[in-house]
Amino acid sequence: MSENKSSSSLLKSIIYGVVFGVLTGVLWAYLNPVPIIPGMIHLRLFSFIPPVVGIIFGMKAGFFSGYIGTVVWGLLAGTFIPIHSLIGDGIGVGFTGLIPAMMVGAKYSLADIAEKKNIMWKSLLWSVLAGVIMIIISCGSLAILGIFDFWWGVFWIGIADIPTICLTPFIAKYLAKKLQNVNSIDEMRA
Known part of the structure; x- marks a missing residue:
């Protein structure tokens, strides 16, 4: 029975990850109106989605998102x-969903995330740290490929992603309040 529950939970995590991943990609592609470096880097208004998905729906869903x-x-x-x-870039951005999920989402129930203020600060810390790790990995990859200089990329991609990643704790808290009574989500997060 527990093996059935485990495979069902894994399947739900992957489905959530795919759904939120496609949503994230579409939103990034079509609703990023603020060019920072035209044609190259835009303010990613939705960079909070992978960390929020990770915290609310679990590590696998966050990474795949x-x-x-x-x-x-x-x-x-x-x-x-x-x-x-x-x-x-794929693995780096996947880490923005995985790391906050490991350090916050896996340790607390949705009720805790919804109610406890100190969890918001932990969520912010781990989401920003995951964003910095993502930036380093992505910019390292772009520098190795000769697309642009590492530190130039760190600066501009940092400006593009970190401000909206800082929205993570507020959105996670809001969603946790709305979803805390949905039992299947807590089972999947375990």
Whole structure:
């Protein structure tokens, strides 16, 4: 029975990850109106989605949300670079969903996330740290491929992603309040 429950939970995590990944990629591709470096880097208004998905729906869903979102965005926006998008950027953005989920989402119930203020600060800390790790991985990949200088990329992608990643604790708290009584989500998060 527990093996059945475990495979069902894994399947739900993957489904949530795919759904939120596609949503993330589409939103990044079509609703990023503020160019920071025109044609290259736009303010990612939805960079909070992978960490929020990770905290609310679990580590697997968070990672897949970021990874798939990056691939979908690259394909739709015409910026897909196979080695970079699938390895460097995909894994780096996947970490923005995985790390906050490991450090916050897996440790607390949705009721705790909804009610305890100190969890908001932990959520902010781990989401920003995951964003910095993602930026380093992504910019390292772009620098190795000769697309642009590492520190130049760190600066501009940092400006594009970190401000909206800082919205994570507020959105996670709001969603946790709304979803805390949905038993299947807590089972999946375990």
